[in-house]
Amino acid sequence: MTDQLQGLAGELADDYVHGRWRPEATEEHRARILSAQASVDGGLDGLAAGGVLTAASIEQMLRPHPELGSWRLAPVLRAYPDGSPEAQALVRDLLDAIAVTGFPLLPPRPLRYIEAPAPYDGTAPSVFLGGGITGCPDWQLRAVLQLDAIGSPVVVLNPRRAAFPLGQPDATREQTTWEYRHLRLADVILFWFCAEAVQPIALYELGAHAARGTRLAVGTHPGYPRRLDVLEQLRLARPEVSVHDSLHATVRAAAALLPATPTRT
Numbered sequence: 001m002t003d004q005l006q007g008l009a010g011e012l013a014d015d016y017v018h019g020r021w022r023p024e025a026t027e028e029h030r031a032r033i034l035s036a037q038a039s040v041d042g043g044l045d046g047l048a049a050g051g052v053l054t055a056a057s058i059e060q061m062l063r064p065h066p067e068l069g070s071w072r073l074a075p076v077l078r079a080y081p082d083g084s085p086e087a088q089a090l091v092r093d094l095l096d097a098i099a100v101t102g103f104p105l106l107p108p109r110p111l112r113y114i115e116a117p118a119p120y121d122g123t124a125p126s127v128f129l130g131g132g133i134t135g136c137p138d139w140q141l142r143a144v145l146q147l148d149a150i151g152s153p154v155v156v157l158n159p160r161r162a163a164f165p166l167g168q169p170d171a172t173r174e175q176t177t178w179e180y181r182h183l184r185l186a187d188v189i190l191f192w193f194c195a196e197a198v199q200p201i202a203l204y205e206l207g208a209h210a211a212r213g214t215r216l217a218v219g220t221h222p223g224y225p226r227r228l229d230v231l232e233q234l235r236l237a238r239p240e241v242s243v244h245d246s247l248h249a250t251v252r253a254a255a256a257l258l259p260a261t262p263t264r265t
Contacts, residue, residue, distance in 0.1 A: 004079050004082075004083075005076070005079040005080060005082065005083030005084070005087040005088070005091070006083065006084065006086070006087040006090075008075055008076045008079055009076050009083075009087050009090045009091045009094065010087075010090065010138065010141070012072055012073070012076055012094065013090060013093070013094045013141055013145060014141060014162070016094065016097070016098075016109070016145075017109055017110075017113055017141065017144050017145070018110060018113070019108060019109060019110030021072060023071070023072075023073060023098060024067055024070070024071065026065060026067060027067070027071040027073055028098060030060075030061045031061070031073060031095050031098045031099065032098065032099040033060075033061075034053070034057055034058075034060070034061045034095055035095045035096050035098070035099035036099065037057050037060075038052055038053050038054075038057060038092075038095075053080065053088070053091070053092060053095075055081065058077045058078075058080060058081075061073070061077055062074055062077060062078070076091060077091070086137060089142070090141070090142055090145075093142050093145035093146055093149065094145055096145070096146075096148075096149035097145040097146075097148035097149045099149070100148055100149055100150070100151050101148050106148070106151065106153055107153070109144070109148060112124075112153065112154065112155045112156060113144065113155070113156050113158065114126075114155060114156065114157050114158065114182075115158045115160070115161060115162065116158065116159045116160070116161050116175060116178045116179070116182075117161070117174055117175065117178050119178075119181075120155065120157055120182060120185060122155060124153070124154075124155045125153075125154055125155065125187045125188075125258045125259055125260075125261070126154060126155040126156070126157055126185065126186050126187055126188075127147075127154050127155070127156060127157065127186060127187065127188045127189070127190050127254050127255075127258065128157040128159075128182055128183055128185075128186035128188070128189045128190065129143055129144075129156065129157065129158050129159065129160070129190055129192075130159075130183065130189045130190060130191040130192075130202055130205055130206070130209075131190075131191050131192040131193055131194070131199060131202045132192075132193065132194055132196075132197050132199035132202055133159065133160050134197065135196055135197035136194045136196050136197050136199070137194060137196065138160065139192055139194055139247055140158050140159075140160045142247060143156075143190065143192070143247060143250075143251050144156050144158070146247070146248060146251040147251060147254075147255060150251070150252065150255055152255045152258070154188075154255065154258055157182045157185070157186055159175070159178070159179050159182070161175075179205075183205060183209060186214075187215060187257075187258060187259055188214075188215040188216070188217060188254050188257045188258055189205075189209055189214055189215070189216055189217070190217045190218075190250060190251065190253075190254040191205075191206050191216065191217070191218045191219070191250075192219050192220070192247055192250055193219070193220040193221065193224045193226070193227070193230065194221050194224065195221040195222075195223035195224050195225075198225055198226055203226065203229075203230075206218070206230070207233065207237075210233075210234060210237045210238045210241070211237065215257045216238065216241050216257075217244075217250050217251075217253035217254035217256075217257055218230065218234065218241055218242070218243050218244065218250065219243065219244035219245065219246065219247060219249060219250030219253075220243060220244075220245065221245070222245050227243075230243055231243050
């Protein structure tokens, strides 16, 4: 069941971010209630901060409705109790994002989401999701959802492609060029270092942009093998930059750094 929840939740969250899926009106309403109920225990930060998604809350979400059979959230929530902690966290992020974007406060997510190799030529404030891709879980997807959950209007620049064209000789050059350009376009760079890989390219990029004076929000998983190096290098080079120990805190820090207007025109 663990793999089942990861697959269901990952596909649904990806469709949400790309604008291929939005919950139906009643489904959205119940998701908002579910997030709010859990937020009673999680405080203002809701599910992502530790709010409890209980069996009773899920049962309430799935109570009979004429359209229940078509709700894509339904099988995700049925699989939730047996899912891995990582998959469950993704579900909670998705519910919190739906709870906020259900109100007409933000432009649709697809208008605020740029994925490599698509270029960003706009002028709205933007954040680049810097950090590992190869050998790392899709933490970028969770970061996008968490930005929505706090109502941030920022444009997200995501280097992780839905499908990297392995075997194409020019793909790596294209990817590297895209990242080089968009790292410099972004108003803020969010660096997250997961525990699963060392991520040498991301470390290189962190060093380069720390030296440039770029606005940085940096976090590492407590189990990241080079966490001490990140802490000590930033202590010396950029002592004003805190190193957070959760993705949630890093996302919050990035949102707080965003300028009211973009730094370029």
